Amino acid sequence: MKMSLGTIAIGLSSLAGCLAILVFNGYAQQPPSASPAEHVDYNWQIRPILSDNCYRCHGPDAKSRQAGLRLDQQESAYEQAIVPGKPQESEMIRRISSKDAAYRMPPPAASAKPLTDAEVATLTEWVKQGAEYKPHWAFITPIKAPLPQTTLTSRVVNAIDRFIFARLEKEGLKPSSEADKETLINRVTLSLTGLPPTLPEVDAFLADKSPNAYEKVVDRLLASPAYGEHMAAYWANISRYSESDGFLDDHHDRLFWPYRDWVISAFNRNMPFNQFATWQLAGDLLPNATKEQRLATAFLRVGKRTTENGAIDEEYRVEYALDRANVVGEGFLALTTGCARCHDHKYDPIAQKDYYSLSGFFNSADEPGFFAPGFSTIQGGPTLPWTDKVTDEKIAAAEAALRTAESAYSAAREAANGDAIARVGALLKQPSSEVAGAVQKSLDAATVAYYPFETTAPIPDDQLPKSRARRGQKPPADLVSPFRGRDPNGPPPDVDAVRAAREFGQRLPNSMIRENLTFSPSGLPGGEPAVLEEANLRPGGAQGNALFFTDTNRGFLGKSVGFYDRTQPFSFDLWVYAASVYENSQVLNHRDDDNSGGAGYKLNLEKNHLSFFMMHSWPYNMLHVVSKEPVPTKQWTHVSITYDGSSRAAGLHLYVNGKPAEVDVEHDHLTESSLPRSYAAAFNEFVGVEFGRRFREVTMKDGGIDEIRFFNRALTPIEVSYLHQGTRAVETQRAKLTEEMAELMTANDSRVVEAGKSLYVAREAQNQAVSWVPEVMVMADAPKPRQTYVLSRGLYNVRLDSVDPAPLTQVFPFDPKVPKNRIGLAQWLFDPNNPLVSRVFVNRMWQQLLGKGIVETSDDFGMQGSRPTQPELLDWLAVDFIESGWDIKRLNKMIVMSATFRQSSDVTDEIVKRDPNNVLYARGPRMRMSAEQVRDNALAVSGLLVKTIGGPSVYPYQSDGVWVLGVTPYRYPKPEELSPDEQHRRSLYSFVKRNTPPPSMSVFDFSERHGTIARRLTSNTPLQALVLLDDPQYLEAYRALATKVLKEKADKDDQIKLVFRLATRRMPNEAEMAELRKYYEQELARFDGERKKAEELVHVGVAPVDSAVDVVRMAALTNVAAAVMNTPDAYSIH
Amino acid sequence: MKQIDANRLKTALARRAFLKTGSGLGALALAELMGGTRLLGQAPSSAGGVMLKSNGVLKELHFAPRAKRVIRIHMIGAVSQVDSFDYKPMLEKMHGEQLPASIRGKGRLSTMSAAQSSFPIVKPISPFSQHGQSGAWVSDLFPYTAKIVDDLCFIKTLRTDHVNHDPAAKFLHTGFQLAGRPPEGAWVAYAIGSENQNLPAFVAFTSGTFGGVSHDASNWGSGFLPSQYQGVPFRAGKDPVLYVSNPNGMDMQDRRGMLDVIGKLSEKQHEISDDPEIPAKISQYEMAYRMMTSVPEVADISKEPDRILDMYGPDVRKAGTFARNCLLARRLAERDVRFISVMHVGWDHHTNIMQRHPPDCLMVDQPSAALVADLKQRGLLKDTLVMWGSEFGRTSFAQGPIDSNVGRDHHGNNFTWWLAGGGVKPGFSHGETDDFSYNAVTPSVEIHDAHATMLHILGIDHERLTYRSQGRDFRLTDVAGRLVKEILA
Secondary structure: OHHHHHHHHHHHHHHHOOHHHHHHHOEOOEOOOOOOOOOOOHHHHHHHHHHHHOHHHHOOOOOOOOOOOOOOOHHHHHHHOOOOOOHHHOHHHHHHOOOOOOOOOOOOOOOOOOOOHHHHHHHHHHHHOOOOOOOOHHHOOOOOOOOOOOOOOOOOOOHHHHHHHHHHHHOOOOOOOEOOHHHHHHHHHHHHHOOOOOHHHHHHHHHOOOOOHHHHHHHHHHHOHHHHHHHHHHHHHHOOOOOOOOOOOOOOOOEOHHHHHHHHHHHHOOOOHHHHHHHHHHHHHOOOOOHHHHHHOHHHHOOOOEOOOOOOHHHHHHHHHHHHHHHHHHHHOOOOHHHHHOOOOOOOOOOHHHHHHHHHOOOOEOOOOEOOOHHHOOOOOOEEEOOOHHHHHHHHHHHHHHHHHHHHHHHHHHHHHHHHHHHHHHHHOOOHHHHHHHHHHHHHHHEEEEEOOOOOEOOOHHHOOOOOOOOOOOOOOOOOOOOOOOOOOOOOOOHHHHHHHHHOOOOOHHHOOHHHEEEEOOOOOOOOOEEEEOOOEEEOOOOOEEEEOOOOOEEEOOOOOOOOOOOOOEEEEEEEEOOOOOOOEEEEEEEOOHHHOOOEEEEEEEOOEEEEEEEEEOOOEEEEEEEEEEOOOOOEEEEEEEEOOOOOHHHEEEEEOOEEOOEEEEEEEOOOOOOOOHHHOOOOOOOOOEEEOEOOEOOOOOOEEEEEEEEOOOOOHHHHHHHHHOOHHHHHOHHHHHHHHHHHHHHHOHHHHHHHHHHHHHHHHHHHHHHOOOEEEOOOEOOOOOOEEEEHHHOOOOEEEEEOOOOOOOOOOOOOOOOOOHHHHHHHHOOOOOOOHHHHHHHHHHHHHHOOOOOOOOOOOOOOOOOOOOHHHHHHHHHHHHHOOOOHHHHHHHHHHOHHHHEOOOOOHHHHHHOOOOOOOOOOOOEEOOHHHHHHHHHHHHOOOOOOOOOOOEOOOOOOOOOOOOOOOOOOOOHHHOOHHHHOOOHHHEOOOOOOOOHHHHOOOOOOOOOOOOOOOOOOOHHHHHHHHHOHHHHHHHHHHHHHHHHHOOOHHHHHHHHHHHHHOOOOOHHHHHHHHHHHHHHHHHHHHOHHHHHHHHOOOOOOOOOOOOHHHHHHHHHHHHHHHOOHHHHEEO | OOOOOHHHHHHHHHHHHHHHOHHHHHHHHHHHHOOOOHHHHOOOOOOOOEEOOOOOOOOEEOOOOOOOEEEEEEEEOOOOHHHOOOOOHHHHHOOOOEOOHHHHOOOOOOHHHHOOOOOEEOOOOOOEEEEOOOOEEEEOOOHHHHHOHHHEEEEEEEEOOOOOHHHHHHHHHHOOOOOOOOOHHHHHHHHHOOOOOOOOOEEEEEEEOOOOOOOOHHHOOOOOOOHHHOOEEOOOOOOOOOOOOOOOOOOHHHHHHHHHHHHHHHHHHHHHHOOOHHHHHHHHHHHHHHHHHHHHHHHOOOOOOHHHHHHHOHHHHOOOOHHHHHHHHHHHHHOOOOEEEEEEEOOOOOOOHHHHHHHHHHHHHHHHHHHHHHHHHOOOHHHEEEEEEOOOEEOOEOEOOOOOOOEOOEEOOOEEEEEEEOOEOOOEEEOOEOOOOOOEOOOOEEHHHHHHHHHHHOOOOOOOOOEEEOOEEEOOOOOOOOOOHHHEO
16 A cells, blocks of 8 residues: 555656655654644654664563663663653663764664654653653553544444544544445445446446435345455455465465355354354364364465475474464464564564464474375375265265174174183193194284295396386376366275376386395295395394395385275284384385375384384374384394274284283374375385385384284284294293183184174275365364474574463463463453454454555554554444454444445545545545456456356466476466356455466465465556456456447447446546547447457457357457456546 | 546646656656655665666665676576586595585485485586686586686585575575565665666566476565566566567557557546546556567567577577576666576486486576676676576485485585676685585575675665565565675676
8 A cells, every 4th residue: 555655656746846745645654743742642652763763672572682771661761761751861862862973872883764853852852741651552452432522423424433533623624525326336345345336236226315225235235145255355365375385396286165165154144253263263172163163273274384305394393383373463463473483572572482382372283294295185184074965974874884884793703702712611622732723824814925034036127116107207187186176976086096007107116226126035925025125134133034224225015915904904013123222213114105195004113112103194194003112122023013994093902022012092093094095196106015215214224124924804912922932822821821712713703704804895985985085174283282392593493491372471461261272362362351353353344445454554563563543443443343242244334334434535635735645534445456356347347257156266367387387297277178167256266376376466466375464565567557458367358348238239329338337337428438439439440441350359268259249349349348447447446 | 527626627737748748658657667656765875876767765876886787597406516516526536435424514404315324425427627717617517607617706605594495495585485575686676676667677587397396486576575576477488478468459559549548548537536546557558568569579589690599509499498598688688677587497306316417407508608608798797797506505425325316415505606797706716615515614605695795786785775564674684694795806
């Protein structure tokens, strides 16, 4: 706003040398300087001077504070620098007025701006009057002042007008008359809905002579769905809404439109602001949180996320927590909290500690820092499955069937176990070799793979492992976005095709080196050999040779080995040799590469504790258990893992040397397929059970593994013990042997086996039903809260003090009774005494409707922000908003109903002279439309606008090459690939790619979506003219507008009038008619001679050209429409 | 129809007279484009003394300028300094051996090599030799650059905190690791505007082979500055600037006709509402009209003689290539475009550096050298600053094992740029790195230092070029920045 108003001055001053305007340009930006008789107010006159000039060294930031002096606090100032009432005795006054450069403050060398004489005089007068300090206005809880008296009572509609008119009278100004009805309906419709009124709407209003005709229009607009869309477009600036990742790769396949649609619906339902915000900040924590409440928390997840390979997980996890603190700070409090990331805030009472405490509310988000790209079909962190009714029913049916199968399985086990207990005594009477034989037989039947790592063998060329298709070879045609056109209720991706795709390609996987590859044969007849790179088999294993790890060697088992989903019971065992204590090294890994989502399972040594993961996505959707005891170093340890297919941590058992290991359950939430899905792999491919060197994993240097076996069911304890110590297992464990052998017999009972097969089928059916539905990223905290630290200079790894979650307590205290979680944060924000939240919101609604806020810096209510031009009005509105129950529609209605809003916006000489920036509101608002409105307006007046509400984002026109800047295998669809319906939706449905925002919108100051933007600048650039003149989106709209008019009107004058009226909602005057008539005739004549040119001109866009309309007239009137639509009245609100 | 009082009518008439004079229009358009309003709030400073013709925020420069314009060539992806300009014989000697732990220290590694326990040294993938009077060592993979070393000023000790492309590239362009701040070009346009009324002050080019790294529009956006300071991307194809071409069925004369109607209708609207935005809008349309001619003209290389085209190499005949962009950068420099950002993606050789580094060299070596030589032969090099380099360098040790797929990881400790032209010492090398090109042994040149020096060369004190956003006076150099006096001619 500042920019555009500033430009006035240049244009006019160059024109008429009217310097008087310049003098007034800063009106009300600057406080009036104190004449000696006047009371000097700390908030309005003194603080701005001190904040701008002194606080950097004598303010809130403890680190940069000089001489221990704070001028922002009365106590410190009185102690050292100010003697109230006595300027001559005040060190501060002596210093600022000194002629001695060495003594003077601010130090001339350090300050670009010395204090002006007027500023020195004001400060001196303030000290003389007693140097009264007051808290910063924005940190004092607002109260409703009595409504001011005004003599203009006949014009007053509501409280707003009393404040505005009283001030105008004080300034000797008069409000402008009410705008004419055409202007009024145009303004209020654009302001409340973002769209222009239709001509029938205009005509109806003109015809309605009832006294409440205007109010009826307002009520209709507030009730129209377009209102919620317009408000949602506003909220997208606060929520930094975008469906792409930002950062390096800027992948763009995240499902967030259900959240955007929720925002639209919440505004349309007039959800109270406190509820609207609370759901977004803490919906997941509300008692019995509904799907809708959880969906709202996407607000916290819609920020950026990195998929850059070298990204350090913790660094970015911290970044996301801080991003959320910034959104709360800037979005709700209009405070530049981010400034306190590296140091105490220089101006506002936000210590660095406070900032990190605020981020503490978000620091336990159960999400990673490094994300897999969305096209992996894995959404990292907490998600909300986005299902429709049909899918929900399908899932419910699958789950009911699963419960039935589970009961049947339990019953079969019970029966089998009863029989086993009856029979086990007989078996145990046999010699122990017989008992051992039974265990061995049971194990043999279950064994599916065995690798003794004794020998190697050369790999014949035709048996070399092959890479699947790599990025760049043949990107699948549907990679525009997996959510575009994907039917959530359609069949899941074909897993066999997925496997087959993996076979595609000729390269060795993971850039392996041919010469370094060998087989290590399977210990089972016909078993697939393992592949080793730089095989390092040597003696000293658990049995014979073993595989030892250097820095670089690696390998993988046969590809089909261990390929288990969460639904399938399985077990494996191996011997592990830890040469030292490993910070976090992989033992076995059966997962996709992290870039492909990382689904699968893995066994790690974390400080030598056994750490087993089975995951759909890390860290939210997975099972994770860690042994309480570490494995010893420099000796072979037998490790077994058994899993029963239940998707629960309780179904997962770790054994060390044959005995159950005690574990800590870190995560117990696995609800979707844990099968690697590497068809979408971006970098490396899934090759099977891997060990040794692996991208982003640390190898077990100098350690080793030996004797790996896989089993196709959950082994029983006696079997595990037997694997560890052989027949001794049945010789030495007499006490538990009865029970354990019964368990073994139960597991092998044919009834149990059959029921197990049915159970697997039911589990798999449920798995398929739930695993492939799209998911929205939402908020949820990790099972164990994370400690938050103050970070030195904001660096993730330089931790200072630990802090608990807390809001900005120096701004407003935190009730100790409120929970220290996001619900507590919301309660703090919406405490009726919180001085900021209501003020900030009403000010932004004022900004939205009047063009700029009562506080112009609607993004900064801190000390450095601008001061309210009508403070009592702001406070009155803020309190009233709270008293109304945070009723947003009521607030908007009050503003647009006010006589203030309804004034004519024409600029008179007196207004130009007295108040060029219209801070006193002696006239109505006048502003360029927002980026969204400019486009939506053109679509609406041309009749092209498709009014469908919600749904997946669309990809309107964009020139070739604009979007394809990145590594991601997406492309912008060509216009002809899109239906006109997609091209002509409102702009809030246009897909926004963070790193490549739509150029036609950017030039109109569309907000970047990297963080919260509460206020857009308004700039002027010739690129705006190029868009409105030549962008096909607009050319098509002009042609559609002309076509519509030609079909309605036969007379040329009528055609011009209708074009003009549709474009501006007013009638052209005679002078305008004359210009347009001349131009229309000229273009008709020209195109008549050049029909081909006419054809070319009208063939633009995707909406069909109406062949019933004469192309010459269409082309000529298209240009007339273009001319009118390019005049300022057609893209401004006035 | 409204009543317009006599006073307002007079003003309107005067305005119309003003708008009809071409020069007035141009001046107004320029003021618009450059956002000249801020001139008004700016008191002339006492130092400097060079008055500016163009309308940036600075009415006069802080220092006598050494250059009038900047060409920033950003090799996105990170060129290996040890395979280009930072010659280290020790790497030859110790190929395959471990980088000494004392050298490696505790610096940050990207997670791609952080998992390694072994850091074997990899020798330069191609031999180096000395060139020119200055005796600069250059990899044989840069034969054209080798020929112009006496015009170049190497800085061997650039440093950045960042080990990943996204934050490091943003840091290079905007002085901050997160998106949202204005890039160098926007700062320069904001400060000193342009002397050309027909072309934008800040132009951006992109090219390259997409590997692991992408272009990002925030590197030529306007950040928190108003959007008129954003870089205007020049593109291959029909529309060198988006929407600069008239639609089919409309030529320049037709366009002129429409603009006249728009102008007249706008004036009539102005008569009614007196909206002071309207004259600004009209001038914006006039500037757009001039761009419709000037942009295709500058992008049209058909009149460039073969001997010039041949200088830039064969790629120059193909639109959208780095070579073509270098040639266009020269054409824009000739027309006084203030800041030209030429960004090229490649170089991210984590693996297969032996296969991938040489073709990347081939793509950029000749055009880069030709640009400098071409500027020089036209007398433009003396007031144009060219800066060539990456967001960071690459490790002298291998990412993973040394085998035929060997590659190098990101390395921010020290990396090499070369500068040429206005204000910098030709045939000069600044800064020393250790025998492993792993640490600087002379004080590092931070990115903020490079920015401070670039602004200084343009005559701007980096501490006095500020923009207030959200209550804070921001600088390109944030709270840092030291002038690298040693390289100034």
